[in-house]
Amino acid sequence: MGRVRGVTGFPAKVAAARAAAGLSRRTHAGGGTTLPGKLLLRMAPDAIERMAPRLSEGAVAVSATNGKTTTAKMLASMLEPERSLCRNTAGANLASGVASALLHCRRADLGVFEVDEAALAGVARGLRPHVTVLGNLFRDQLDRYGELEAIAARWQEMTAQLPAEAQLVRNGDDPLLASLEHAGPALTFGIDDAGSELAEMQHASDSKWCPACGTRLRYEHVYLGHLGEWSCPGCGRRRPRLDVWADTISPMGLDGTRFVLRTPLGDAAVELPLPGLYNVYNALAAAAAACAVGRVDVERLAVGLERFDAAFGRFERLRIGQRDAVLMLAKNPAGANELIRTLASDERPKQLLIALNDRIADGRDVSWIWDVDFELLAGGVQEIVTTGTRASEMAMRLKYGGIETDRLVVAEGIAAGLDQALADGDGPAYLLCTYTAMLELRAVLQRRGVVRPYWEPA
Amino acid sequence: MTDLRVCHLYPEHLNIYADRGNIAVLRARTQWRGIGFRVDGCGPGDELPTADLYYVGGGQDRDQLLIADDLRARTDGLRAAVDDGAWLLAVCGGYQMLGHYYRGHRGDEMRGTGLVDLVTEAGQTRMIGNITIDCELRPGEPLTVVGFENHAGRTQLGDGLRPLGRVLRGHGNNGRDGGEGVHAGRIVGTYVHGPLLPKNPALADLLIAAALERRHGTVALEPLDDRLEHSAHEVAVAIAGR
Numbered sequence: 229m230g231r232v233r234g235v236t237g238f239p240a241k242v243a244a245a246r247a248a249a250g251l252s253r254r255t256h257a258g259g260g261t262t263l264p265g266k267l268l269l270r271m272a273p274d275a276i277e278r279m280a281p282r283l284s285e286g287a288v289a290v291s292a293t294n295g296k297t298t299t300a301k302m303l304a305s306m307l308e309p310e311r312s313l314c315r316n317t318a319g320a321n322l323a324s325g326v327a328s329a330l331l332h333c334r335r336a337d338l339g340v341f342e343v344d345e346a347a348l349a350g351v352a353r354g355l356r357p358h359v360t361v362l363g364n365l366f367r368d369q370l371d372r373y374g375e376l377e378a379i380a381a382r383w384q385e386m387t388a389q390l391p392a393e394a395q396l397v398r399n400g401d402d403p404l405l406a407s408l409e410h411a412g413p414a415l416t417f418g419i420d421d422a423g424s425e426l427a428e429m430q431h432a433s434d435s436k437w438c439p440a441c442g443t444r445l446r447y448e449h450v451y452l453g454h455l456g457e458w459s460c461p462g463c464g465r466r467r468p469r470l471d472v473w474a475d476t477i478s479p480m481g482l483d484g485t486r487f488v489l490r491t492p493l494g495d496a497a498v499e500l501p502l503p504g505l506y507n508v509y510n511a512l513a514a515a516a517a518a519c520a521v522g523r524v525d526v527e528r529l530a531v532g533l534e535r536f537d538a539a540f541g542r543f544e545r546l547r548i549g550q551r552d553a554v555l556m557l558a559k560n561p562a563g564a565n566e567l568i569r570t571l572a573s574d575e576r577p578k579q580l581l582i583a584l585n586d587r588i589a590d591g592r593d594v595s596w597i598w599d600v601d602f603e604l605l606a607g608g609v610q611e612i613v614t615t616g617t618r619a620s621e622m623a624m625r626l627k628y629g630g631i632e633t634d635r636l637v638v639a640e641g642i643a644a645g646l647d648q649a650l651a652d653g654d655g656p657a658y659l660l661c662t663y664t665a666m667l668e669l670r671a672v673l674q675r676r677g678v679v680r681p682y683w684e685p686a
Numbered sequence: 687m688t689d690l691r692v693c694h695l696y697p698e699h700l701n702i703y704a705d706r707g708n709i710a711v712l713r714a715r716t717q718w719r720g721i722g723f724r725v726d727g728c729g730p731g732d733e734l735p736t737a738d739l740y741y742v743g744g745g746q747d748r749d750q751l752l753i754a755d756d757l758r759a760r761t762d763g764l765r766a767a768v769d770d771g772a773w774l775l776a777v778c779g780g781y782q783m784l785g786h787y788y789r790g791h792r793g794d795e796m797r798g799t800g801l802v803d804l805v806t807e808a809g810q811t812r813m814i815g816n817i818t819i820d821c822e823l824r825p826g827e828p829l830t831v832v833g834f835e836n837h838a839g840r841t842q843l844g845d846g847l848r849p850l851g852r853v854l855r856g857h858g859n860n861g862r863d864g865g866e867g868v869h870a871g872r873i874v875g876t877y878v879h880g881p882l883l884p885k886n887p888a889l890a891d892l893l894i895a896a897a898l899e900r901r902h903g904t905v906a907l908e909p910l911d912d913r914l915e916h917s918a919h920e921v922a923v924a925i926a927g928r
Contacts, residue, residue: 367702375702375746436698442752586925592815593834595880598704617925620917624884627914628710638917 238278241271245331261320265327276323276354279330280339283314287339287355288517289348291383292363292399294563295510296321296342298502298542299363302514304340306524306532311337319663322347326355338521345379349386359520360390361397363513365404366453366562367599368591380404380439395520399513400468401455407439407465415520417472417512418457421487424477424505425449425456438462452505453562472516474508482543482554482574487511489530491519496530502543503573506566543570545656548646548678552656557666559590561599564660571658572604579657580609581649582626583616583642583665590662594618597625606630610653613637615645616665642668688902689722690894693737696745697727699753700780703836705743707881708777711890712739719908721898730756734763737772739897744778744879754796757783761799771900773872773893774801777882781867781875782806782839791838802870803844809861812838816926817856817878819866821889824896829888830854832922833880841877843868850876855926872896885922887915 235244245268268275280287290300297319304313314333316325321344329341343351345365352360362383365376383405387396392412398405400416436454438445443462450456459466477487484501485508500511515529544555558564571578586594602625605612612635614622623636639645642665649657661669694709709725716723726735730753745753768774774784782788785804788796798806817835822828831851840860843849849859850867858866858877867876874893876882883890891907898905 375748377746377748437749437752442748593703593836593880595704595707595834598707598710598881598884599701618918618921620914620921621885624914624918625707628707628714628884633911633914636914638914 235271238272238275241268241275242279242331244268244271249328249331261317262322262324262328264331265324265329268331269323269327274354275327276330276351277356279327280355282330282333283336283339285311285338285521286358287314287341288359288361288521289341289343289352289355289357290361290363290513290517291343291345291348292361292513293345293366293368293560294566295363295506295513298507298510299361299513299517300340300342302511302533302536303361303517305536306514306518306529307338307340307521308532310523310528313337314339316341323351323354326351346382349382352386352390356391357394359395359397359517360387361513361517362387362399362405362408363509364399364402364453364455364562366560367596368560368562376404380408384408397513397516397520399455399509400470401451401457401509403445403454403458403460403465403467404439406468415471415516416468417516418467418470419451419455419475419477419505419508419512420457420470420473421451421475421477422449424451426451438465440465452509452566455509472512472519474512477505477508479503479573482570489515489526489533491515491526491529493519493524493529494526496526498530498533500533501536504543504566504570506563507543546673546678548650548657548673548676551650553650554656554658555666555669556658556660557663558600558660559663561596564597564600567660568601568604572608575608576655577610577653578605578608578655579649579653580605580612581645581657581659581661582612582614582622583645583659583661583669584614584618584622585616585662585665585668586618587664589664594621597622602626602629602631609635611635611637611649613639613645613649615639615642616662619645643672646672687722688898688905689724690716690739690898691735691737692723692725692897693728693735693740694725695728695740695742695757695780696730696753698729699749700743700745702744702746702749703778703834703879704881705741705777705879708741708743708775708883711881711883711887712741712894715887715890715910716894718910721905734760734767737767738900739893740764740767740772740774742774742776742780742783744780750779750783751796754783754798758797758799761801764799765801768801768872771872773874773897775893776873776875777879778837778877781877782837782841784868784873784875785841788839802868802873802875803847804841804868804875806839806841808838809840812836813857813861813877815856816922817858817866818854818923818926819851819856819858819878820854821851821867821869823850823869823874823889823892827892829886829892830919830923831876831878831882831886831889832919832926833878833882833885835877835879837877841868850874880922885915885919887912887919
């Protein structure tokens with residue numbers, strides 16, 4: 229893109245960027261989810277700062293390594309009936325995606341934006357969110373994001389600069405987030421349920437050492453990765469008191485999870501239509517954020533969660549011909565481990581497709597697949613089809629994970645892989661994809677009339 | 687019974703690039719051949735176990751700092767083990783700690799073990815990407831090794847030391863001299879992860895056979911069905927070559 233000349237004045241720039249959105253959609257270049265914002269930010273770098281005040285109730289920024297899309301969507305589901313929301317969609321979560329969303333919303337009460345963890349500090353400077361939700365920090369795409377500590381340090385800088393009236397919503401079970409300092413009010417969420425703990429820490433656990441003093445943390449309970457009820461024997465830091473929490477958690481197989489939601493607004497029994505403890509964390513983050521936003525009651529929170537549709541590729545159920553299929557996005561070891569753990573909890577033999585790409589948006593480095601406990605699948609699968617740019621590497625990983633080689637099929641191309649995965653077995657087919665593999669798979673499904681284009685609102 | 691004993695140094699601290707994949711490969715490729723396998727972890731303060739092959743991986747900067755003193759204190763023990771016939775394989779951060787020091791951007795210096803005559807200094811940019819090297823761990827048996835590298839450090843080998851291999855694609859030790867890693871006697875260091883061994887089964891087998899020699903003499907390793915490994919290797923070489 230060259231320099232854009234001849235457009236002066238902010239309203240004219242906004243109009244030019246809006247026109248670009250229409251063009252991008254008409255030419256099928258994409259959904260116009262980032263390009264208009266990119267263009268506008270090029271013309272007016274302070275565009276977010278200038279547009280944000282139009283939101284009468286301000287904005288919520290949701291960030292995390294895993295779960296930001298789901299959390300933002302859950303929050304929207306709780307708040308939407310009473311408020312008109314401005315939201316970015318489909319993982320368009322850099323400054324350009326937020327600017328595009330603001331461009332499209334002429335009249336909205338509240339912004340609910342998911343923001344990439346590395347982009348959060350920059351976006352927050354312009355957006356000045358009234359509520360900042362920090363869900364978790366896991367190891368993710370080291371070639372792209374750098375080390376965990378670097379992100380944590382950037383977040384620390386950001387939270388320290390938040391205005392005193394801004395509210396921080398953070399996961400108290402994540403030692404890295406619990407240690408962030410903020411002058412204003414903070415709401416802490418977490419899990420308080422001894423029955424849900426892991427027998428031992430998972431291999432991919434990143435943050436076993438106290439962020440303040442480096443001593444090995446002690447865990448009363450570990451729930452997921454390094455999330456749990458922690459304390460430091462060295463300096464005495466411990467998980468903060470929880471304001472919003474879940475207890476009495478009971479999984480309903482792959483159909484969902486029951487739990488009791490405890491909030492300052494009261495308690496509610498929730499039947500969440502999503503499996504996995506990680507989705508309980510997402511629900512808690514959304515509930516705590518809704519409490520921070522205000523003008524909502526606990527019934528609304530529960531109803532919002534129970535009516536929730538899975539976000540784009542997050543345990544999304546599809547009907548493909550005569551088969552049920554479940555689409556799952558796997559981006560990093562912590563997220564993939566939760567998916568694998570959820571799948572393994574269902575003992576019926578399963579048919580799986582694993583699509584592993586190594587493009588920039590997936591992370592060029594595929595070594596992370598060795599940090600995923602695919603071993604849990606051994607003995608519980610009928611067949612695993614692998615596909616994507618690193619299909620044979622994925623199959624090899626499964627072989628060393630104890631999956632018999634006669635149950636492994638390497639397929640050339642996503643469409644062939646999908647056909648192979650749907651051809652055998654009778655239960656649902658589980659389709660596990662990295663980010664760009666999921667976009668390719670959706671394109672195949674779209675051609676077959678199965679799913680809507682991702683930029684159309686669900 | 688023939689058996690391989692591996693010592694995994696700091697498995698809790700140095701595991702950033704899926705180092706456990708390397709251990710899984712050593713385990714599977716010995717057990718599939720009916721060779722016994724045992725791995726002992728060794729964390730800070732633990733007694734150094736006796737082993738045929740010592741493995742040290744890479745960690746986040748902070749985790750590396752946490753174990754640096756402990757590793758330095760083991761220098762003599764590791765040297766004695768290598769003199770006694772054991773092999774030492776070090777990847778990424780572990781490789782840097784084989785040398786005399788790692789000097790950061792701000793001139794901050796972390797002293798290494800000095801087991802090998804090499805030094806590392808941080809550059810302004812990280813060297814990130816797929817990498818392919820040509821190497822000859824056992825003279826007369828050239829092989830291609832493929833993987834991923836991600837390091838800010840530029841490593842310079844001392845005079846007379848040879849690298850593990852020559853860079854075909856990627857950066858290697860420092861992006862200048864075409865060398866990658868180091869091969870000094872029974873010590874091997876490299877920036878290649880991915881992890882290193884799964885996609886490079888020939889290298890894995892060379893290391894297994896070499897490490898077995900300490901207690902079992904020359905052991906002929908039966909061939910395995912490596913079709914998936916070879917395919918993963920070739921795909922990775924093709925992607926690195928683009």
